[in-house]
Amino acid sequence: GAGVSQSPSNKVTEKGKDVELRCDPISGHTALYWYRQSLGQGLEFLIYFQGNSAPDKSGLPSDRFSAERTGGSVSTLTIQRTQQEDSAVYLCASSPARGAYTEAFFGQGTRLTVV
Amino acid sequence: RKEVEQDPGPFNVPEGATVAFNCTYSNSASQSFFWYRQDCRKEPKLLMSVYSSGNEDGRFTAQLNRASQYISLLIRDSKLSDSATYLCVVNGNTDKLIFGTGTRLQVFP
Numbered sequence: 001g002a003g004v005s006q007s008p009s010n011k012v013t014e015k016g017k018d019v020e021l022r023c024d025p026i027s028g029h030t031a032l033y034w035y036r037q038s039l040g041q042g043l044e045f046l047i048y049f050q051g052n053s054a055p056d057k058s059g060l061p062s063d064r065f066s067a068e069r070t071g072g073s074v075s076t077l078t079i080q081r082t083q084q085e086d087s088a089v090y091l092c093a094s095s096p097a098r099g100a101y102t103e104a105f106f107g108q109g110t111r112l113t114v115v
Numbered sequence: 116r117k118e119v120e121q122d123p124g125p126f127n128v129p130e131g132a133t134v135a136f137n138c139t140y141s142n143s144a145s146q147s148f149f150w151y152r153q154d155c156r157k158e159p160k161l162l163m164s165v166y167s168s169g170n171e172d173g174r175f176t177a178q179l180n181r182a183s184q185y186i187s188l189l190i191r192d193s194k195l196s197d198s199a200t201y202l203c204v205v206n207g208n209t210d211k212l213i214f215g216t217g218t219r220l221q222v223f224p
Contacts, residue, residue, distance in 0.1 A: 031210070031211075033211075033212070035214070041216070042123075042202075042214070042215070042216025042217050043159070043202070043214045043216070043217075045213070045214070048209075048211045050209060050210065050211070053209070056209065056211060091158055091159075095212065101147045101149075101164050102147070102210075103149060103161045103164070104204075104212050106158035106159050106160070107158065108157075108158050109158055
């Protein structure tokens, strides 16, 4: 079956422009995560969606970052007025319904370069 | 205190060596524990879950110590292909999975 799909795989944008990154989770997965990873660094948590609950936005680094999840499926991460420090790989992961030992499956990421 | 802490390494070991990584977590109510592996420029992938009784998968052994709130990963007979970053993962409140920043392993010939 299909895994987590992210698009685009690569995005180059000019400083100050807005970008949208898309994540298609595995069908039926209720949990969805966004992370970002700078070169040589660990995963930085951004936001977590779980079913119909209010999202956990505690990791969003500034108000330029926002994310939504429509119909409990596809998610879009939006970065407004991009800055060079936003350059990173943005990873999306999804996970089945809550419970013990429900692993997260990652997409291949979107590599964002702000020039 | 970070929710999940790992030694970033790198651990540089020769082929055939045994190497162990530890990871501590802060939430005593955590119920699910995992080790993920991340290769350079790739997405993380599940290596193994960590069960209360400990579990083994070939050369890999995972242990959980609830009293001290840590999990461990032991790799025996290291291979060059084991070179990667190993991520400790624990579930927190609301079942959110929390990833450590990873321990880098480099196996040399």
